[in-house]
Amino acid sequence: MQVTFCRLRTHQWCFILFNIVLFHALLFGADFMEEYFLQSPPFSYTDAKFMEIREQARKLDLHLMKDNISKSYLISGPDVCSEREVFLLSVVFCSPENKTRRRTIRDTWGNVTAYKGRAVITIFALGMPVSETIQSEIVNESQIYSDIIEGSFLDTYHNETLKMIMMMEWVVTFCPTARFVLKTEQNMFVNIKSLADYLLGLETNSEDLYTGRVIHQSLPDKDPQSPNFVPVSSYSETYYPDYCSGAAMVMSQDVVRKVYLVSELVTTLVPSDVFVGICALRAGILSTHSSRFSGTRHIRYNRCCYKFIFSSSIEDDRELSSAWRDMNEGEDCTVMKTYYGLVSCKVWTYIDKLNYFNKDIKDSALSF
Numbered sequence: 001m002q003v004t005f006c007r008l009r010t011h012q013w014c015f016i017l018f019n020i021v022l023f024h025a026l027l028f029g030a031d032f033m034e035e036y037f038l039q040s041p042p043f044s045y046t047d048a049k050f051m052e053i054r055e056q057a058r059k060l061d062l063h064l065m066k067d068n069i070s071k072s073y074l075i076s077g078p079d080v081c082s083e084r085e086v087f088l089l090s091v092v093f094c095s096p097e098n099k100t101r102r103r104t105i106r107d108t109w110g111n112v113t114a115y116k117g118r119a120v121i122t123i124f125a126l127g128m129p130v131s132e133t134i135q136s137e138i139v140n141e142s143q144i145y146s147d148i149i150e151g152s153f154l155d156t157y158h159n160e161t162l163k164m165i166m167m168m169e170w171v172v173t174f175c176p177t178a179r180f181v182l183k184t185e186q187n188m189f190v191n192i193k194s195l196a197d198y199l200l201g202l203e204t205n206s207e208d209l210y211t212g213r214v215i216h217q218s219l220p221d222k223d224p225q226s227p228n229f230v231p232v233s234s235y236s237e238t239y240y241p242d243y244c245s246g247a248a249m250v251m252s253q254d255v256v257r258k259v260y261l262v263s264e265l266v267t268t269l270v271p272s273d274v275f276v277g278i279c280a281l282r283a284g285i286l287s288t289h290s291s292r293f294s295g296t297r298h299i300r301y302n303r304c305c306y307k308f309i310f311s312s313s314i315e316d317d318r319e320l321s322s323a324w325r326d327m328n329e330g331e332d333c334t335v336m337k338t339y340y341g342l343v344s345c346k347v348w349t350y351i352d353k354l355n356y357f358n359k360d361i362k363d364s365a366l367s368f
């Protein structure tokens with residue numbers, strides 16, 4: 001083996017090298033391009049309009065309104081943050097009926113309550129269920145865990161934007177000490193540790209952060225038959241502005257405040273993550289892309305890959321539990337292992353995508 005290796009000519013070496021480079025370019029090229037092109041250009045906040053919003057956001061104090069605002073919630077969780085310094089507040093948008101999923105999240109990634117001495121809190125944001133039995137179960141559940149907030153609107157897809165506004169109002173009113181706010185969905189896995197590590201790295205410059213998987217030039221759904229239909233009357237431009245996928249995104253406290261302030265001026269008849277994107281643009285905040293967020297994609301489990309990324313969709317409760325257990329056992333990942341893990345994750349993601357397309361084309365049944 002060694003002998004044949006040594007006998008390779010220069011052009012053969014070049015060929016091998018070329019293939020290695022090509023392999024990496026194909027695998028990670030898209031990520032690099034995305035991170036580069038979706039990078040916000042340098043931005044100046046000198047525009048008078050933006051300056052005014054910044055000033056208002058800084059002064060915004062709903063503290064005195066606490067009691068009044070509480071009345072518009074079914075469960076307002078006033079003591080969840082209770083004046084303490086919170087480094088990262090995770091808000092999981094959850095359907096009221098999905099008690100099992102909440103339990104799974106509490107037992108897995110939601111169980112992280114501190115990282116490097118800083119407080120981390122995970123709560124669930126719900127709308128109203130249709131059934132009263134479920135409502136009383138939720139009240140019970142919230143008494144046990146104190147990690148639920150519930151608005152007084154029906155929990156439906158079309159009311160997601162109301163939930164988003166509720167979340168921001170709640171943060172400003174009941175958790176103004178939270179430095180960063182993560183918004184995510186019940187079907188997601190979030191690696192709180194790697195995310196907190198990244199956020200700690202920003203600490204000296206922790207303002208104006210609006211980050212996640214950025215969706216570029218997406219089009220409003222113009223099909224009147226579709227449940228996601230957006231009429232021209234509610235959004236008239238061709239493309240949505242760049243926005244962070246709502247599957248998992250992080251905002252700093254000042255961004256939540258600014259977005260909340262301008263939210264009154266923006267139509268709520270668009271998907272909730274687009275809504276935040278439109279508000280952010282109005283407030284002079286630009287999105288920052290990170291390919292460590294998966295968006296709505298599922299990333300095939302690999303230990304060192306999962307220790308590196310920020311989020312992935314995992315629908316299955318058992319898969320989430322076993323991934324979590326496995327991640328937290330064993331030794332740390334070396335740079336080489338992390339690298340190998342990322343390559344493996346990437347390759348599987350491409351293969352899964354191909355499978356998905358094939359399945360789509362053949363229209364074969366749900367069986368895999």
Ligand SMILES: *[C@@H]1O[C@H](CO)[C@@H](O)[C@H](O)[C@H]1NC(C)=O
Nearest residue numbers: 063064065066067068069071
């Ligand atoms: C709370 O609501 C009541 C009645 O609607 C109103 O009289 C009161 O001024 C409000 N309090 C604050 C702090 O806004």
Ligand SMILES: *[C@@H]1O[C@H](CO)[C@@H](O)[C@H](O)[C@H]1NC(C)=O
Nearest residue numbers: 106107108110111112113114
């Ligand atoms: C959750 O965290 C607590 C303390 O941090 C620990 O005792 C408990 O075993 C954890 N639960 C799970 C399911 O990991």
Ligand SMILES: *[C@@H]1O[C@H](CO)[C@@H](O)[C@H](O)[C@H]1NC(C)=O
Nearest residue numbers: 133134135136137138140141
């Ligand atoms: C709520 O909890 C109480 C006591 O813990 C229990 O008796 C009751 O049945 C529970 N209600 C529901 C709807 O689960």
Ligand SMILES: *[C@@H]1O[C@H](CO)[C@@H](O)[C@H](O)[C@H]1NC(C)=O
Nearest residue numbers: 152153154155156157158159
């Ligand atoms: C949103 O919530 C309101 C208030 O509960 C309800 O009247 C409305 O039907 C809900 N919207 C949808 C689309 O479900």
Ligand SMILES: *[C@@H]1O[C@H](CO)[C@@H](O)[C@H](O)[C@H]1NC(C)=O
Nearest residue numbers: 095097098101186187315316
């Ligand atoms: C609960 O959430 C999980 C993850 O999104 C989903 O797979 C499951 O179908 C949900 N169950 C209910 C009852 O909504």
